[in-house]
Amino acid sequence: MDNYIKVIPNADLIYHLTSGWPLLLWILFGHNLSKHIIKSNSLLGKKVSKTISFPLKYLHVIVFLIWMIPFVFFFRAIFYATFFDTQKNKSTFDPNSPSMPPGFGYCMNTKVKQEDAQRGVLAYWNYACEGSNEKFTSGSAKAMLDRFYYINYAIFLIVLLVFNSLSKVNILKNRFILTNIRMALFLGVIGCVLPLFASGFYLRSQWATHSGSYLLTMNACCFMLIGLAVMSYGSRFYALI
């Protein structure tokens, strides 16, 4: 059987590590964003400090914590997949055993009856299981696509609102907000490719969906950062009324 069906060593670890490729984009984004962090002693920093009731450096800490969320999810996934046995509830190192999300079945079984093996059967394949997996993966991708849409639609509404009040307060001059909006839209476009690879490729589709979950988290974090930055303008809006 080894000539026909081969075990892939360390496959689970490879699966989880490679699905984290969107984090490379997130690191680039973080580097870009760090250029637009307002310094506490700058003129703008002093203005923003007046709009919050705590030191500006704490706002920077919140920004950093939000930026870290995708990394936390990634390392958490790696930890539970490779370094922790949830059944025995203890630490272990197992880069081989698959750790798929609950609801994803294992459809192939190489334990075949003697008589079938003699006829050349290598494994049984459960089509009911494959059908469920297909529904699971494409359903997840559809749900993610919807979430991408809702986030970016919310950003669209913010942009419309800002255009309506441009003559009074122009938050788009804030490079921090602008960079976040652009990154969110960029991630939204990449996320729209998800349905293309999320059905028909079985385990590879599941991998694509897993990668998509990081893209979605990053998109949501961008929106959180936009919200945080816009909030610091709240009192200035109030002053205009």
Next chain:
Amino acid sequence: MSLLESTENTNIKPSVIVLGLDNRHQPSDFWIPETLNQRVLSFGIYILFWVFILYGMKARDSGNQTCIKIGFTVGFLFLILYDYLFNYAISLAIDQDTNKFVKYNPASQNILLDDKVFKLGETKGLVMKKDAFDKLQKEKKIKSATVQEFRDNEYVKTLGGNNQEAPMISYNYVNSLVISGSYMFIILITSCILASHHDIKLLSAMLPFSTTAGVLVVAVIALWFIDKDYTGLVSTEKIKSRIFITGFSFALTSIMTPFFMDI
């Protein structure tokens, strides 16, 4: 070269997938082989489309050169990836028995028309050695048809009858592409609204690519027509998927422009 046979994994001997006629859970969307002409044509169309937009519509003059290069290259790589996954990639699965990831090399997918040997029933399928399967067929112990042959006959025979699943699954898939394309277009337009606020030059660099992307990922994919057989149905799906990738490459060019033109 068969459907899923891999050139780079010839050390894995070819197997075949076998399922019963009574299988009620078989995927409606089986992979079927593409001809070399069809595949080469899809790459040709991609390049022609880019040439038409860049030189015919003069988008090259207004667009950002770096973004154009990135958009074209990423789109082309996606096309290669898509082609590879459909035509060369070996199959991956998780083995219940050993609880490990495994790879195998199925050369074809077959439906047993007269199953007296395995009695596969409604859910069970087999992964078999290809030579053993060929031998059983030669000895006339089993009678089978490839999924493509079987589905093509079934699709034509029962058109308008009971076999509604295959076309509906295909339409649903294309529908998900249209929805996705529509979301993509809204995002692109949001980005264009932002650009219009900053710099008209930035907007003029983005707009041709956004519009082209919108036309491809929404309008072209939304076209609806009836295919004559199952092969046609799956081919239409693949063509639309590739058009979607072409549209995505233009969308990527547009959405990346602000990062390069307005730092």
